[in-house]
Amino acid sequence: MPGVGSITALTWALEIGDYTRFGSNKQAISYCGLCADEKSSADKVMRTPLSKQRNKHIQRVLIEAASWRRESRRNWR
Numbered sequence: 001m002p003g004v005g006s007i008t009a010l011t012w013a014l015e016i017g018d019y020t021r022f023g024s025n026k027q028a029i030s031y032c033g034l035c036a037d038e039k040s041s042a043d044k045v046m047r048t049p050l051s052k053q054r055n056k057h058i059q060r061v062l063i064e065a066a067s068w069r070r071e072s073r074r075n076w077r
Helices: 008-016 024-033 056-076
Strands: 038-041 045-049
Touching: 008 056, 024 056
Parallel strands: none
Antiparallel strands: 038 045
């Protein structure tokens, strides 16, 4: 997958460890610091800040990979 090389994949594997410890995808995504919680009712949507317990290292690596991917696609057009 473009943007995810051996360094990103190794970082992911080492930082996540045993992926079965997460009960859901939502918990894994929260651990990585990729999204905040969202509460909604009727026409109101409230987003909470990112958890301070997120794994900042893996968050940085994944954001860098996504940014690289976005830039590489832009250059190919």
